[in-house]
Amino acid sequence: MTASKTPVAADLALSRRRILRTGLSLTAFPAIVAAAPHEAALRPVQLTVDGTTKPRVFVTTDAGGSDKDDLQSLVHLLLYSDVLDIVGLGSSAAMLGSGRVSAIRSVISAYEADRGRLLTHSADYPSAARLHSRVHEGSSTLQPAAGFSRPTQASRAIVAAARTASPSNLLYVLTWGSHADLAQALHDDPSIVRNIRLISSGVDGQDPNAHRYLQEHWKGRLWWIDGATSGRGIYAPPSGANTPDRAWPAANAEGHGKLGDFFMASTQDLYGDFDGTRRTDGLKMGDSFSVLYLIDPGRNPDQPEARGWGGSYVASGPLYWTDSRNPALSYGSYYGAKTVADHKGAFLADFAARFDRAQAAKSK
Numbered sequence: 001m002t003a004s005k006t007p008v009a010a011d012l013a014l015s016r017r018r019i020l021r022t023g024l025s026l027t028a029f030p031a032i033v034a035a036a037p038h039e040a041a042l043r044p045v046q047l048t049v050d051g052t053t054k055p056r057v058f059v060t061t062d063a064g065g066s067d068k069d070d071l072q073s074l075v076h077l078l079l080y081s082d083v084l085d086i087v088g089l090g091s092s093a094a095m096l097g098s099g100r101v102s103a104i105r106s107v108i109s110a111y112e113a114d115r116g117r118l119l120t121h122s123a124d125y126p127s128a129a130r131l132h133s134r135v136h137e138g139s140s141t142l143q144p145a146a147g148f149s150r151p152t153q154a155s156r157a158i159v160a161a162a163r164t165a166s167p168s169n170l171l172y173v174l175t176w177g178s179h180a181d182l183a184q185a186l187h188d189d190p191s192i193v194r195n196i197r198l199i200s201s202g203v204d205g206q207d208p209n210a211h212r213y214l215q216e217h218w219k220g221r222l223w224w225i226d227g228a229t230s231g232r233g234i235y236a237p238p239s240g241a242n243t244p245d246r247a248w249p250a251a252n253a254e255g256h257g258k259l260g261d262f263f264m265a266s267t268q269d270l271y272g273d274f275d276g277t278r279r280t281d282g283l284k285m286g287d288s289f290s291v292l293y294l295i296d297p298g299r300n301p302d303q304p305e306a307r308g309w310g311g312s313y314v315a316s317g318p319l320y321w322t323d324s325r326n327p328a329l330s331y332g333s334y335y336g337a338k339t340v341a342d343h344k345g346a347f348l349a350d351f352a353a354r355f356d357r358a359q360a361a362k363s364k
């Protein structure tokens, strides 16, 4: 099955809408806007060739661990790297014993092979060298009771990226692995909090002390969507079974450039535990809801409670949103999963069209 092409971020109406969003940000958080601008030189807003604002994104990931779904999420991210300003890719994988920047770099290498074809569809895809220059090793050990310890490459890069952000050109930090490097960054330079929006995906168990530090010291001061389970709606059925989608990758990714084949490979034996009898394959990419939140062409990112590709969240305190506990919006024990799953047809069709870009150059 080849999904229909869904135009993304291509029309002027959308450009105007995204420009309007900046105004909404300022209106929504006047206290933040009133804060003195940071002394560091600000990085200008990045625009696509059609004038659309690119959200600035720093992703931290545990790619390389026992669950291959972060590799899937990285493929997804890079296929949308023309509409996002990717300023950092950190390996926050303390549970693995060491960082795994090599896993991130392997996805960038697949992207490099396809970039020529991608550029015929959008001139905004960054070079692989540029992406490689933004890859950073993160914490390799669990944080002590305090929740922070020493700076890492990744924590320093978060501080640097946030210092060049501003309340009108925010840095979105998407945490797909542990919170250790973000926690360290906030500890080392508390002033960056005003420039950051965090969208996290239930990573408390990957570094409990770092997560507790964020909860105890930053909740209420940090704009934060704390999404533990909504992202399961990307792949889980309404029963809430942990059954990744086996059919979609073969139909839409395999044979679609290096990225398509890389994605397909990262859906095979998902947990690396095949014992000769039972194995798990399929599309999962549960952390990708944070990217979907930013790339939904119809979404205002200032409104976590609104409906949209990345899900709908419930205000649980100042600047803090969590998964909905409404039973009607749950898939089994996955609270809020339906708020993401309701948009699955749209965001997977769009993703399929992105794989088509990797497969074939645009005909002139």
Ligand SMILES: [Ca+2]
Pocket (backbone or CB within 6 Å): 061, 062, 063, 070, 176, 177, 287
């Ligand atoms: Ca992850």
